[in-house]
Amino acid sequence: MMLKQILNVALAYVGVIVGAGLSSGQDLMQYFVSFGKWGILGAVILGILNAVFGKIIITFGSYFRSNDHFEVLSQIAGSITNKILDISLIICCFVVGFVMIAGAGSNLNQQFGMPFWSGALLCAVLIILVSFLDFEKITNVIGIFTPIIFIMIMIMAVYTFASQRFDFKELETIANTISTPMPNIWFSVLNYFSLCVMTGVSMAFVLGGSIMRIGVAEKGGTLGGFIIGIIITVTTCILYANVKLATTVDIPMLAIAKQIHPAFAFVYALVIFGLIFNTAFSLFYALAKRFSSNQSKRFYPIMIGTVVVGYILSFMGFKKLVSIMYPILGYIGFIMLMVLLIGWIKERSNVRDEKFLRRKMIRLITKKYDDEQEYTKADKEKFQKLGEDSIVDTKSIKSDIKDLVKEQFADDNK
Incomplete structure (x- = not known):
């Protein structure tokens, strides 16, 4: 049961981060492949950073039981x-959200010849429709494409490196002609990672807030970040090896997929669309959560309104939007990284204490629903005291832990 939760969290986190730019290859071309062999080393370092901060972000969401990013930032940052x-996060959610919609239009146009406006519209409509599902179903939707893209990228890697010989001097020469908004690879790594954090942190806090067990959040965030690291590194290597082709199209990974087989490219295009949708949905959902204060009457009008405006702005074009907007958001993300890191150093011992506190509460209340154990008056008083000591509202933490245990017993009895 717990392993399944960890995997669900990890896959959902990957689904939030791996969006249009990464799965299509466009942002990796500009941020990493443009630096040639050094870009591959940069991708490896980026993967390590993703694993470390994936744990921090998801854990903070669980620790504060957040419904939006403001609830976490108000605790770990100065006013x-x-x-x-x-x-900045509000702007980021909106800007990258409509960049994702633009990516959906470009993807379906390149593979299926659909007009740009129709592919972008399809993505926008799906975002609105899925927002009406409950959060557990939404988490499953977000994570569904992650294992598929992982397998397909590995197939592309095997095809690329087993079937070709490479002139590395030529690859390096072509790679160095790619336009990049960054002055060097180290700055590129920091800027792109900051962008990843800015893109994913709002929804990741909400995702973490849905997890009661802090240990599950820690492991899920770490695993998700590790998977992202593998995907980024392998994809960068594939793009570098196929750089001559990759420089000529908006969606380079799709062009590489076509070399394997048209049917493979067909499936890959659908998966890219799914990942684009994941990120776009996560951003608009987090944005609507921030402005609605968890009130459903306000949530849906805000969700629909921002998606409609995002669709209109997506006509600026995908490739152009990536090159202009991503570096700006990356610079802002430097501040976010520092806040998260300093907040983690300060709160780490409190997070650990809260993790053990919740474990004790779960063990105590389990007695109440287990026919083989006795739930005594002393247990009840201790459960109440632990609830009062929690960083979360006493009534909320008690209610949520009871619901968690009830759900576990219901699952065990199926």
Whole structure:
């Protein structure tokens, strides 16, 4: 049961981060392949950073039981910094959201010849429709494409490196002609990672907030970040090896997939669309959560309104949007990284204490629903005391832990 939860969290986190730019290869071309062999080393370092901060972000969401990013940032950042980051994340969710919609239009146009407007519209409509599902179903939807893209990228890697010989001097020469917004690979790694954090942190906090067990959040975030690292590194290597082809199209990974087989490219195009949808949905969902204060009457009008405006702005074009907007958001993300790191150093012992506190509460309340154990008056008083000591509202933490245990017993009795 717990392993399944960890995997669900990891796959959902990957689904949030792996969007249009990464699965299509467009942002990796500009941020990493443009630096040639050094770009591959940069991708490896990026993967390590993803694993470390994936744990921090998801764990903070679980620790504070957050419904939106503001609930976490208000606890770990000063008032001025919090306001700056809150506004930045709101802008980021919206901007990258409509970049994703643009990516959906480009993807379906390149593979199926669909007009740009129709592919982008399909993505926008799906975002609105899925927002009406409950959060557990949404998490499953977000994670569904992750194992598929992982397997397909590995197939592309085997095909690329088993069937070709490479002139590395030629590859390096072509790679160095690619336009990049970054001055060097180290700055590129930091900027792109900051962008990843800015893109994923709002939804990741919400995702973490849905997890009661902090240990599950820690492991799920770490595993998700590790999987992202593998995907980024392998994809960068594939793009570098096929750089001559990759420089000529908007969706380079799709062009490489076509070399394997048209049917493979067909499936890959659908998977890219799914991943684009995942990221776009996560961003607009997190944005609507931030402005609705968890009130459903306000949530849906905000969700629909922002998606409609995002669809209109997506006509600026995918490739152009990536090159202009991503570096700007990456610079803002430097502040976010520092806040997260400093917050983690300060709160780490409190997070550990809260993790053990919740474990004790779960063990105590399990007695109440287990016919083979006795739930005594002393247990009840201790459960109440632990609830009062939790960082989360006493009534909420008690209710949520009871629901968690009831659900576990229901699953065990199926």
